[in-house]
Amino acid sequence: MRIDIVTIFPEFFSVLDVSLLGRARQQRLLDVEVHDLRDFTHDRHRTVDDTPYGGGAGMVMKPEPWGEALDAILDGTPEGTVMVVPSPAGRPFTQREARDLALAPRLVFTCGRYEGIDQRVIDHAATRPGVEVREVSLGDYVLNGGEVAAMAMIEAVGRLVPGVVGNPESLTEESHEDGLLEYPSYTKPSVWREHEVPPILLSGNHGAIEAWRREQQLERTRRVRPDLLPPATD
Numbered sequence: 594m595r596i597d598i599v600t601i602f603p604e605f606f607s608v609l610d611v612s613l614l615g616r617a618r619q620q621r622l623l624d625v626e627v628h629d630l631r632d633f634t635h636d637r638h639r640t641v642d643d644t645p646y647g648g649g650a651g652m653v654m655k656p657e658p659w660g661e662a663l664d665a666i667l668d669g670t671p672e673g674t675v676m677v678v679p680s681p682a683g684r685p686f687t688q689r690e691a692r693d694l695a696l697a698p699r700l701v702f703t704c705g706r707y708e709g710i711d712q713r714v715i716d717h718a719a720t721r722p723g724v725e726v727r728e729v730s731l732g733d734y735v736l737n738g739g740e741v742a743a744m745a746m747i748e749a750v751g752r753l754v755p756g757v758v759g760n761p762e763s764l765t766e767e768s769h770e771d772g773l774l775e776y777p778s779y780t781k782p783s784v785w786r787e788h789e790v791p792p793i794l795l796s797g798n799h800g801a802i803e804a805w806r807r808e809q810q811l812e813r814t815r816r817v818r819p820d821l822l823p824p825a826t827d
């Protein structure tokens with residue numbers, strides 16, 4: 594999968610060179626290119642934003658640099674490319690969205706500052722051949738820009754790309770994969786500071802262990818995230 598990131602803080606994404614995603618890049622499973630939006634400005638100050646029409650506080654990102662950056666990146670892009678716009682005004686980013694985005698041949702993350710990118714950039718991008726635009730929110734809070742959100746989304750999607758995670762089995766038994774929160778996990782020693790591992794897990798009875806884990810998932814989801822529970826069938 595090819596991932597492009599457009600940002601005024603390219604150095605922010607140097608962390609992608611380490612950890613799981615760093616190895617995935619080396620193995621060419623993920624091809625990540627970071628683009629500095631200021632490379633698409635032409636004035637001495639490399640200006641990327643200006644005051645909002647209609648007044649109001651903050652600054653809005655100018656359309657021209659974005660237009661040129663996206664021309665360079667998206668012209669001739671393969672069908673099925675998704676331009677992801679991290680935004681508090683977007684639809685919630687979920688594991689389902691991550692799984693869906695992991696199937697795309699190419700993702701382009703446009704990181705704007707919170708006050709936003711001139712709306713015409715988004716509207717124009719939706720007319721680009723082969724491109725689908727999705728405004729996606731990491732959560733109902735305000736960040737100063739899209740970079741932190743893009744990083745989280747790139748990690749959530751990148752780890753689902755086949756070959757990136759060593760043992761694909763570990764991707765199935767995770768929170769939100771089956772719509773429920775995950776069960777509690779334990780490892781050696783069997784007693785730690787007088788806290789014992791639930792005896793069922795030491796029983797070797799795999800059927801009983803699976804049933805116990807499922808019950809733990811349901812109990813934890815009922816307690817912490819009742820909104821995730823499937824509607825009760827009458």
Ligand SMILES: Nc1ncccc1[N+](=O)[O-]
Pocket residue numbers: 678679680681706707729730731732733734735736737738739742
């Ligand atoms: N919450 C956010 N705040 C600013 C930019 C992007 C955001 N988000 O959630 O994707």
